[in-house]
Amino acid sequence: MADGTPTPPREASTFAPDPVFASNAVATRDLADRAHADRSAFWAEQADACVTWGRRPTETLDWSDPPFARWFADGTLNVAYNCLDRHVEAGHGERVALLWEGEPGDARAVTYAELTADVKRAANLLSSLGVGPGDRVVVYLPQIPEAVVAMLAVARLGAVHSVVFGGFSAESLRARIDDAEATLVITADGGWRKGSVSPLKPAVDAALALGGRSTVENVLVIRRGENAVDWVEGRDLWWHEALEGVEAEHTAEMFEAEHPLFILYTSGTTGRPKGILHTSGGYLTQVAYTHRNVFDLRPETDVYWCTADVGWITGHSYVVYGPLANGATQVLYEGTPDSPGPGRWWDLVEKYGVTILYTAPTAIRGFMKAGREIPQARDLTSLRLLGSVGEPINPEAWLWYREVIGSGTTPIVDTWWQTETGAMMISPLPGVTTTKPGAAQTPVPGIVVDVVDDQGVPVADGESGLLVVTEPWPSMLRGIWGDRDRYVETYWGRFGDRYFAGDGARRDDDGDIWLLGRVDDVMNVSGHRLSTAEIESALVSNPLVAESAVVGAADETTGQAVVAFVVLRDKKRRSVTPEEAVARLRAHVADRIGAIARPRTIVLVDELPKTRSGKIMRRLLRDVAEGREVGDTTTLADSAVMGVITAEMR
Numbered sequence: 001m002a003d004g005t006p007t008p009p010r011e012a013s014t015f016a017p018d019p020v021f022a023s024n025a026v027a028t029r030d031l032a033d034r035a036h037a038d039r040s041a042f043w044a045e046q047a048d049a050c051v052t053w054g055r056r057p058t059e060t061l062d063w064s065d066p067p068f069a070r071w072f073a074d075g076t077l078n079v080a081y082n083c084l085d086r087h088v089e090a091g092h093g094e095r096v097a098l099l100w101e102g103e104p105g106d107a108r109a110v111t112y113a114e115l116t117a118d119v120k121r122a123a124n125l126l127s128s129l130g131v132g133p134g135d136r137v138v139v140y141l142p143q144i145p146e147a148v149v150a151m152l153a154v155a156r157l158g159a160v161h162s163v164v165f166g167g168f169s170a171e172s173l174r175a176r177i178d179d180a181e182a183t184l185v186i187t188a189d190g191g192w193r194k195g196s197v198s199p200l201k202p203a204v205d206a207a208l209a210l211g212g213r214s215t216v217e218n219v220l221v222i223r224r225g226e227n228a229v230d231w232v233e234g235r236d237l238w239w240h241e242a243l244e245g246v247e248a249e250h251t252a253e254m255f256e257a258e259h260p261l262f263i264l265y266t267s268g269t270t271g272r273p274k275g276i277l278h279t280s281g282g283y284l285t286q287v288a289y290t291h292r293n294v295f296d297l298r299p300e301t302d303v304y305w306c307t308a309d310v311g312w313i314t315g316h317s318y319v320v321y322g323p324l325a326n327g328a329t330q331v332l333y334e335g336t337p338d339s340p341g342p343g344r345w346w347d348l349v350e351k352y353g354v355t356i357l358y359t360a361p362t363a364i365r366g367f368m369k370a371g372r373e374i375p376q377a378r379d380l381t382s383l384r385l386l387g388s389v390g391e392p393i394n395p396e397a398w399l400w401y402r403e404v405i406g407s408g409t410t411p412i413v414d415t416w417w418q419t420e421t422g423a424m425m426i427s428p429l430p431g432v433t434t435t436k437p438g439a440a441q442t443p444v445p446g447i448v449v450d451v452v453d454d455q456g457v458p459v460a461d462g463e464s465g466l467l468v469v470t471e472p473w474p475s476m477l478r479g480i481w482g483d484r485d486r487y488v489e490t491y492w493g494r495f496g497d498r499y500f501a502g503d504g505a506r507r508d509d510d511g512d513i514w515l516l517g518r519v520d521d522v523m524n525v526s527g528h529r530l531s532t533a534e535i536e537s538a539l540v541s542n543p544l545v546a547e548s549a550v551v552g553a554a555d556e557t558t559g560q561a562v563v564a565f566v567v568l569r570d571k572k573r574r575s576v577t578p579e580e581a582v583a584r585l586r587a588h589v590a591d592r593i594g595a596i597a598r599p600r601t602i603v604l605v606d607e608l609p610k611t612r613s614g615k616i617m618r619r620l621l622r623d624v625a626e627g628r629e630v631g632d633t634t635t636l637a638d639s640a641v642m643g644v645i646t647a648e649m650r
């Protein structure tokens with residue numbers, strides 16, 4: 001690697017759980033045994049352990065009308081009560097829930113007692129604005145404590161939130177408002193990003209000014225950016241003014257376990273985003289269960305930090321509902337990793353003594369690119385567990401993460417799941433699993449998955465196939481908002497009673513699962529199945545490479561051909577000519593995987609096209625690689641990137 005670490009062998013070493021860690025880990029080996037012995041009893045047990053029910057459920061799963069599952073259907077609960085009041089009632093009101101830090105460096109610690117009071121007042125306010133059970137409320141906010149308050153206040157009333165990531169445009173926002181027929185939007189004047197205020201309220205104004213009548217009656221505006229905003233009398237209300245004199249007493253009503261909790265829009269294979277619907281009891285059970293067991297959570301002592309924005313599913317499940325249901329103390333950070341300098345995240349880890357860090361491979365590779373000196377200049381010894389999510393993590397990034405961020409000792413949990421699954425599905429258990437860099441490995445106890453071929457036949461170990469979930473799970477999506485047929489077709493059309501995840505996977509000889517990327521990203525070159533992730537991983541293992549994205553481009557002779565887009569490491573690129581770099585990298589891939597995987601074309605680029613959540617948009621690169629007009633770029637974080645790449649191809 002660039003910074004002096006030897007390149008690990010292809011089948012990198014495995015890491016057995018540290019014996020001291022393993023001997024008192026939250027999740028023990030018998031968890032999987034219990035789940036195997038009686039899955040239904042296991043989930044009933046978790047529902048009891050994780051949730052305080054109004055009426056305890058006597059039924060676990062109703063799967064009489066597949067693919068429409070009902071979990072814990074005769075139980076009642078209030079999700080917000082579970083995240084707040086019960087901790088206060090148990091005597092933990094003084095425990096810090098949120099260690100919030102704004103990008104400019106302002107900070108606030110919010111205890112469970114304070115958060116509970118804030119949510120109760122907000123619930124009273126929303127209710128006075130006419131929000132009731134089942135109503136949809138759009139939340140369009142920066143990463144500030146009020147985002148958590150808003151979501152929980154909506155949940156407390158049995159209303160349904162639809163959080164729209166603050167980076168989405170006015171048009172995307174309007175499409176989501178319209179699809180959900182939301183009556184209220186909760187926003188802020190603006191939030192801090194990359195050293196300045198990025199306005200939000202103007203986007204709401206623009207969204208609501210777009211053609212056609214909207215269903216929105218009120219816009220609640222939180223003051224954060226202190227940027228100037230326009231005002232529509234009668235529609236717009238300042239949050240702080242509206243809350244003046246509002247009661248902090250509010251009794252949580254109980255709702256049925258299958259009562260809707262939220263809608264979250266995610267992109268599918270078509271241009272139109274899907275409103276993924278999640279409900280209450282099963283969702284809360286599985287997010288709390290996985291958050292506790294996969295992260296080995298000790299709510300009394302841990303300082304947990306998930307870097308995801310609340311606008312994504314990871315923010316919903318592992319910033320809001322999982323950690324708060326478990327009474328955890330967590331860091332919430334408003335800004336970007338490199339503001340004001342590239343060490344900001346590591347400053348935060350040191351300042352707050354973060355013990356559990358959960359982030360995405362793209363961030364890790366970004367830090368690798370910037371150099372290990374930056375994290376190494378901070379004290380990161382408080383960290384005891386690291387998590388990864390969002391895409392396959394290449395072994396090199398995994399090893400760097402453990403070595404540089406985790407002092408070479410922390411377990412790493414590579415967690416596979418989706419917006420649709422609601423909670424983690426495949427992940428090592430830190431005290432149990434001997435981990436393999438790059439593999440998510442084992443379904444979490446209670447989850448059953450398989451790897452099948454196109455016909456739905458399970459493939460042999462060592463073969464690639466499609467990942468399916470073979471049994472319903474508590475936090476599964478309950479549908480696509482307003483589109484019953486699309487739900488059935490997209491996820492269940494292919495294999496009937498098995499959930500089709502859209503991901504390729506391979507089981508190795510130990511039966512461990514390796515995720516291979518979306519199936520649309522698995523290439524077929526001369527009849528050989530190749531994974532974009534595998535080739536990317538090979539490329540990134542070369543010291544020249546900071547990051548890469550591989551696509552399969554149509555090719556007359558081989559069916560598809562491998563085309564790689566590569567960002568070179570800053571320090572290295574000066575020492576080789578571009579031609580040399582390309583030649584070396586083609587040889588390197590052939591060396592690591594085989595000649596079949598040698599990229600036909602390597603394009604050196606300055607940046608890769610990414611969504612705002614950091615996922616590489618391979619679809620756009622495929623367009624470029626196949627010489628087509630580049631398709632829809634509206635979900636790109638930086639819309640200029642594709643123009644530059646297209647120019648570089650010429």
Ligand code: 7RM
Pocket residue numbers: 266313314388389390391392393414415416417418419420440501502503515516517518
């Ligand atoms: C949580 C989240 C889902 C897609 C999924 C995969 C990819 C996520 C991993 C992963 C390999 C992982 N939800 N993915 N986690 N691939 N290993 N640990 O990201 O709905 O936004 O995306 O992300 O392709 O289908 S998501």
